[in-house]
Amino acid sequence: MLLSLSIRDFILVDRLDLEFSPGFTVLTGETGAGKSILIDALSLALGERGDAGVVRQGCERAELAAEFDISAAPHLERWLAENDLAGDPGVCLLRRVIDAGGRSRAFVNGRSATLQQLREAGEFLVDIHGQHAHQSLLKSSAQRDLLDAYGGLTQQARECATLWREWQALRRERLEHEKNTAAHAEEQAQLEHQTRELAALEFTLEGWQELQAEHGRLTHAASLMEGAQYGMEALSEGDGACLPQLNAVLAKFNNLLDYDPALKEILDTLEPAEVQLREAVYSLRHYLQRLDLDPERLAQCEQRLRDVHDMARKYRTTPDFLPDLLAEKSARLDKLRGFESGGDTKAQEEAAHARYLDLAKSLSKSREQAAARLGAEVSTSMQELAMAGGSFSIALNSLPDGAAHGLEDVDFLVNAHAGVPPKPLAKVASGGELSRISLAIQVATAKVSLTPTLIFDEVDVGIGGGVAEVVGKLLKQLGTQRQVLCVTHLPQVAAQGNQHWQVSKSADQRGATSRISLLDRVDRIEEIARMLGGMAVTETTKKHAAEMLGNL
Secondary structure, three states, rough: EEEEEEEEOOOOOEEEEEEEEEEEEEEEEEEOOOOOHHHHHHHHHOOOOHHHHHHHOOOOOEEEEEEEEOOOOOOHHHHHHHHOOOOOOOOEEEEEEOOOOOOOOEEEEEEEOOOHHHHHHHHHHHHEEEOOOOHHHHOHHHHHHHHHHHOOOOOHHHHHHOOOHHHHHHHHHHHHHOHHHHHHHHHHHHHHHHHHHHHHHOOOOOHHHHHHHHHHHOOOOOHHHHHHHHHHHHHHHOOOOHHHHHHHHHHHHHHHOOOOOOOOHHHHHHHHHHHHHHHHHHHHHHHHHHOOOHHHHHHHHHHHHHHHHHHHHHHHOOHHHHHHHHHHHHHHHHHHHHHOHHHHHHHHHHHHHHHHHHHHHHHHHHHHHHHHHHHHHHHHHHHHOOOOOOEEEEEEEEEEEEEEEEEEEEEEEEEEEOOOEEEEEHHHHOOHHHHHHHHHHHHHHHOOOOOEEEEOOOOOOOOOOHHHHHHHHHHHHOOOOOOEEEOOOOOHOOOOOOEEEEEEEEEEOEEEEEEEEOOOHHHHHHHHHHHHOOOOOOOHHHHHHHHHHHHO
């Protein structure tokens, strides 16, 4: 349940900290005071889209934070753990910051989160029923979703949609095969030739690099040999070669050490040079032994280079991309060979269709049972909502070929009075009747919801008199099972609340500001009297208000 809501610099609110209780809480106030600001703030904290317009004029940012007790919500605790967003045990804190530039940041239990994650967490916690909810109820898809939610069939409906998509994908694959059999056969023959040709080249990037290096050595073998021989002559074997002369210098200096030890430092410098020259001569001799003029091998390398370049030109690519080309063509060939087994694809399609039908038929049976229960419950509520003799039913209209959502369309049917034939909810003429039916449906479906907090934002528009008292009792009854918050303009509904919040608006040099305060019994009498009598609150209206509260 919702424990607290903190609001900073949001629309008309500068600073507000609210703590909530279980049961049925009502929120009232004069027209224009900003009764729906609390709902709007909570909606943003739950991941709804927002923009710079929600930031209080002259402020840098709006901040919204909602704290929830989730000790009875194990599904949410598992989701938080899976998304690395877990906080203190039994508590979930959602926070949203929107700056004056429209940029938004979201946090779950103090950790940065995406807006989608904030929205997913919010779906475990709160259901908001707006005053225009009946408009969405006019859509067949919304009616179907509501029935599935009421019957606990949402997950089964999702699985049905998944099986439908799998079946349709296999169906499209089979149709493509049947349509393109000849074209596929021609393409397959071409690809088989191409892959054989490319594979026969036995081309690898490593081998290609080695071939290029070897060709370079063989092409310049004579020059390499001449250079190496010149180095041998200059260093060791020729007249005046470096190494013999250096050895002579070292021998001379060694003989002179007895006369001047200062030569030792020079000898220490020259001796490593002699060692390095000797190593260089050894390496050159070994290099000359390996170096060979091999015209036959050179011709083989050049032929291999021509073969590779010819293949690359044929396929309009470069040698480096020949392995990728072979892999691409092999993959396409494998897919076409799969198309050859059209019988296998058809068998897979039939099996997928059978799986879909099994689940869809089971879903249909469950929908029939849920439709009967929901129809009876809403019909009972209608008798109390000034629609005596009226009834509510749900038609499941068969779809011969099925659809992603199952084997039927869902249509809510209503007859508002006895003797009137039922007609689709979308054709209900009276806005008041539509509002009452919508409320009855929302209350009925909310009872089976696992969501701990339910919010009704002026769903009682178009209702008055004794019906309003019934609405209040329905919401209060619902509050025994869930935490219920209701923004209302009806005193009969407000009087039923276990807690009563009042919204007021004041103005100063900074502009208008909305305030929300918790009312005690005396203040509740004043507020309900205002709701009964308008601006002129009389002793009579106060007495009436006290009587309404006294009847609780």
